[in-house]
Amino acid sequence: MIGLASEVYPTSLLSNITSPSGLARKGKKGIGITRRNIGVQRGKLRIAGEVSELRCGKRKLDIGEPEGSHGSKRGKVMDGSLESEMNNFGDIRSSLQSITGDGSSYSSVGQYQYTNTKEMGGLRESTTTSATTLNTVEPLRRTNLNRVFAAVYTCAIFTLLYHHAQTLLFQSKTLLSFSISLSLLVADMVLAFMWTTTQSFRMRPVHRREYPENLKKVTKHDEFPGLDVFICTADPYKEPPMGVVNTALSVMAYDYPTEKISIYVSDDGGSAFTLFAFMEAAKFASHWLPFCRKKDVMERNPDAYFSSNHSWNSETENIKMMYESMKVRIEHVVEIGKVLLESSKDKDITGNYLANLVYVSREKSKTSHHYFKAGALNALLRVSATMSNAPIVLTLDCDMYSNDPETPLRALCYIFDPNIRPNLAFVQFPQRFHGINKNDIYASEFKRLFELNPIGFDGLRGPNYVGTGAFFCRRAFFGDPSTFIAPKIVELSPDHAVEEPIKSPSILSLAHRVAGCNYENQTKWGSKIGFRYGSLVEDYFTGYKLHCEGWRSTFCHPERPAFYGDAPTNLLDMLNQQKRWAIGLLEVAFSKYSPVTFGIRSMGLMGLGYSHFAFWPSFSIPITVYGFLPQLALLNGVTIFPKVSEPLFFLYTFLFLGAYGQEFLEFVLEGETFGKWWNDQRIWMIKGLSSYLFGFTEYFLNSLGISALGFNVTSKVVDDELSKRYDQEIFEFGEPSPMFVPITMAAILNFFSFSWGLLQIIRGVGDMQGQFLQMLLSGFVMVNCWPIYEAIVLRSDKGKLPAKVTVIAAFLAWALYYTATSLIF
Ligand SMILES: O=c1ccn([C@@H]2O[C@H](COP(=O)(O)OP(=O)(O)O[C@H]3O[C@H](CO)[C@@H](O)[C@H](O)[C@H]3O)[C@@H](O)[C@H]2O)c(=O)[nH]1
Numbered sequence: 001m002i003g004l005a006s007e008v009y010p011t012s013l014l015s016n017i018t019s020p021s022g023l024a025r026k027g028k029k030g031i032g033i034t035r036r037n038i039g040v041q042r043g044k045l046r047i048a049g050e051v052s053e054l055r056c057g058k059r060k061l062d063i064g065e066p067e068g069s070h071g072s073k074r075g076k077v078m079d080g081s082l083e084s085e086m087n088n089f090g091d092i093r094s095s096l097q098s099i100t101g102d103g104s105s106y107s108s109v110g111q112y113q114y115t116n117t118k119e120m121g122g123l124r125e126s127t128t129t130s131a132t133t134l135n136t137v138e139p140l141r142r143t144n145l146n147r148v149f150a151a152v153y154t155c156a157i158f159t160l161l162y163h164h165a166q167t168l169l170f171q172s173k174t175l176l177s178f179s180i181s182l183s184l185l186v187a188d189m190v191l192a193f194m195w196t197t198t199q200s201f202r203m204r205p206v207h208r209r210e211y212p213e214n215l216k217k218v219t220k221h222d223e224f225p226g227l228d229v230f231i232c233t234a235d236p237y238k239e240p241p242m243g244v245v246n247t248a249l250s251v252m253a254y255d256y257p258t259e260k261i262s263i264y265v266s267d268d269g270g271s272a273f274t275l276f277a278f279m280e281a282a283k284f285a286s287h288w289l290p291f292c293r294k295k296d297v298m299e300r301n302p303d304a305y306f307s308s309n310h311s312w313n314s315e316t317e318n319i320k321m322m323y324e325s326m327k328v329r330i331e332h333v334v335e336i337g338k339v340l341l342e343s344s345k346d347k348d349i350t351g352n353y354l355a356n357l358v359y360v361s362r363e364k365s366k367t368s369h370h371y372f373k374a375g376a377l378n379a380l381l382r383v384s385a386t387m388s389n390a391p392i393v394l395t396l397d398c399d400m401y402s403n404d405p406e407t408p409l410r411a412l413c414y415i416f417d418p419n420i421r422p423n424l425a426f427v428q429f430p431q432r433f434h435g436i437n438k439n440d441i442y443a444s445e446f447k448r449l450f451e452l453n454p455i456g457f458d459g460l461r462g463p464n465y466v467g468t469g470a471f472f473c474r475r476a477f478f479g480d481p482s483t484f485i486a487p488k489i490v491e492l493s494p495d496h497a498v499e500e501p502i503k504s505p506s507i508l509s510l511a512h513r514v515a516g517c518n519y520e521n522q523t524k525w526g527s528k529i530g531f532r533y534g535s536l537v538e539d540y541f542t543g544y545k546l547h548c549e550g551w552r553s554t555f556c557h558p559e560r561p562a563f564y565g566d567a568p569t570n571l572l573d574m575l576n577q578q579k580r581w582a583i584g585l586l587e588v589a590f591s592k593y594s595p596v597t598f599g600i601r602s603m604g605l606m607g608l609g610y611s612h613f614a615f616w617p618s619f620s621i622p623i624t625v626y627g628f629l630p631q632l633a634l635l636n637g638v639t640i641f642p643k644v645s646e647p648l649f650f651l652y653t654f655l656f657l658g659a660y661g662q663e664f665l666e667f668v669l670e671g672e673t674f675g676k677w678w679n680d681q682r683i684w685m686i687k688g689l690s691s692y693l694f695g696f697t698e699y700f701l702n703s704l705g706i707s708a709l710g711f712n713v714t715s716k717v718v719d720d721e722l723s724k725r726y727d728q729e730i731f732e733f734g735e736p737s738p739m740f741v742p743i744t745m746a747a748i749l750n751f752f753s754f755s756w757g758l759l760q761i762i763r764g765v766g767d768m769q770g771q772f773l774q775m776l777l778s779g780f781v782m783v784n785c786w787p788i789y790e791a792i793v794l795r796s797d798k799g800k801l802p803a804k805v806t807v808i809a810a811f812l813a814w815a816l817y818y819t820a821t822s823l824i825f
């Protein structure tokens with residue numbers, strides 16, 4: 001049916017399947033669809049299959065079956081197996097083989113050029129390029145320095161721990177000295193452990209580059225493998241449908257054979273708005289995509305495109321008006337009340353295929369767990385297997401859009417590399433964010449997590465999966481590189497060829513079946529197959545399990561950001577998101593697959609790096625100790641750190657400056673500013689006293705069966721007043737959240753201890769030598785707490801710290817001081 005050379009299909013075919021009975025209804029109702037009809041079906045599978053394959057005389061695209069390929073009737077749906085598709089690439093294969101063979105070799109295409117390839121602990125390093133080089137990898141120059149520094153720093157750590165142990169065993173005669181020594185020992189042991197785990201990122205960091213222009217030289221554009229894109233959304237109020245639509249449109253417009261792209265949207269909110277938005281988007285796409293190609297637009301997210309400056313002409317005005325009217329329709333859909341899909345008026349404009357667009361709202365039930373996003377992704381893995389079964393799968397969050405139409409080609413530069421491909425599970429792009437203020441006050445960029453650490457992991461087994469912006473090889477979801485685990489039904493197998501058109505009744509009913517809430521019962525989904533269950537950070541856990549199984553990944557970090565996403569611009573949203581992450585990480589840390597045991601056993605250094613993430617929340621221990629203990633001691637005139645004249649003073653200085661300095665250098669060497677680094681370390685302290693502490697508490701309450709864990713979706717809605725303050729780099733408190741209490745307590749206590757210490761010195765009674773470090777620490781915390789003091793006393797806007805929080809924190813700080821003083825000091 002679809003895909004015949006001379007046929008033109010409307011862009012707005014819609015099938016709305018809710019259940020087997022829904023299937024039957026489809027025939028009768030045609031494309032008309034009422035709001036009631038979509039509204040009542042919350043929680044069931046619905047597929048709004050937008051199957052549009054348009055052509056006009058001029059741009060004649062060959063959609064016949066390529067010789068030797070396993071195309072399906074709807075054009076070139078590949079059979080899902082990358083291997084078989086790779087057979088069409090005999091020529092690249094051989095040329096690649098020749099440039100990456102052992103020792104010096106040359107490329108067989110283009111001018112003869114010698115390529116240096118050198119084994120680097122299982123990793124091939126090649127920096128010279130030739131006409132068919134698809135990617136190169138280069139170790140960072142600072143690697144050797146890192147190693148030397150690590151050796152020196154390790155000695156310093158041991159000296160400090162030895163000192164603590166000695167003090168604890170031989171000099172702690174009173175309750176006071178014992179509790180101080182013990183607290184310091186524990187805090188420093190956690191810091192030492194966390195520092196040790198970061199070494200996995202520093203032993204073999206690499207930079208990669210890919211050459212997509214060479215890809216075009218060695219293969220034909222229309223011979224690329226199929227690409228299934230998964231977009232997840234869950235809540236139409238926190239994730240406005242317009243945003244989701246923009247995400248989908250941006251990937252539909254990839255510079256990739258469009259008939260090979262299928263987009264699957266998982267809507268865990270089962271929202272009629274989102275479905276309606278997608279029906280509109282499907283229509284708009286048929287105008288937008290040709291426009292992008294014609295004008296060579298890079299920002300294929302319409303919202304981003306229209307909000308940046310362009311030379312306007314009537315065509316641009318036109319498409320902008322079309323976009324605006326779609327936006328109005330989507331945003332006012334509630335008022336309209338009845339939704340009718342208009343017949344297509346769009347077909348005359350377009351000249352290209354459109355990607356498939358499939359809307360899925362999986363079935364949920366009260367009796368079986370739906371596993372949040374991991375469950376949604378697994379449903380999409382199965383639904384897509386029945387419909388297109390592309391060998392490559394891109395996962396995207398609805399708050400991330402494509403910023404570069406060339407992105408899939410960059411991923412192919414690794415997927416087509418015969419040295420990398422056999423064990424390759426995924427190619428990860430970093431999460432980058434738009435709309436972040438100048439100095440990134442909430443450290444939302446996660447420079448370390450998304451850019452620095454992956455470079456380190458990339459020299460080992462590859463970067464961890466971060467939930468979005470990752471191109472997976474479908475095969476990686478079915479067992480380890482050498483053992484394939486067959487799914488229960490053959491249609492879900494990655495090498496199964498889809499023979500029928502995407503909208504044929506048999507395919508639709510199978511899709512419906514595999515998206516059912518009971519489908520996974522008594523199967524390996526979530527444990528051995530697909531995205532893994534058991535953690536609120538399903539991305540981290542899934543990537544970790546894949547690496548343990550022997551898969552690897554590569555980090556693709558092009559200069560032009562491949563994806564842009566939303567980061568929380570509200571402090572509380574950010575802290576809540578971090579609390580969710582903390583809980584998810586602790587779930588892995590204390591599971592039978594804990595990276596410190598299972599992880600290190602199965603992959604050594606890499607397991608150590610995964611331990612770093614798993615125990616991230618434990619930073620709250622040293623941060624709490626150093627935020628309160630030395631200050632309480634200072635208020636009581638007790639010295640706990642070495643005097644300036646003691647040799648140990650230098651040890652402390654070295655340890656502090658060494659760790660801080662190295663982190664700072666890495667930040668700056670990756671092109672960041674001092675301001676961003678400063679905020680990054682500040683936010684680290686703040687999280688330690690909020691998200692991580694509360695995360696720990698919730699995790700333990702859950703372990704005791706007292707409370708249940710949930711995936712609290714981060715809001716992507718922008719409040720104008722709030723975003724104004726955000727742009728001015730003013731911290732947003734506003735709500736009287738318990739999360740703010742410990743930070744405020746620390747701010748108050750440090751203020752008093754520093755002031756008290758200063759007063760003593762002025763009066764000439766203080767022990768300047770002995771309390772120097774304590775004063776320094778209090779002062780440092782105070783500088784970091786500046787936004788909190790401001791929010792307590794200087795501000796009157798809505799985002800200031802609620803008086804309630806200040807009062808409670810002040811009372812608790814006093815109570816802490818009183819208790820500590822009377823019991824210990
Ligand atoms: O039950 C759910 C809950 C969430 N989501 C989707 O999951 C994505 C991530 O949710 P978000 O609220 O944006 O969480 P973040 O903390 O911002 O996301 C980070 O952390 C998540 C959990 O580790 C990862 O899945 C994400 O990729 C990563 O960007 C969104 O597209 C949601 O629509 C679902 O599909 N179903």
Ligand SMILES: [Mn+2]
Nearest residue numbers: 397399566714
């Ligand atoms: Mn997000």
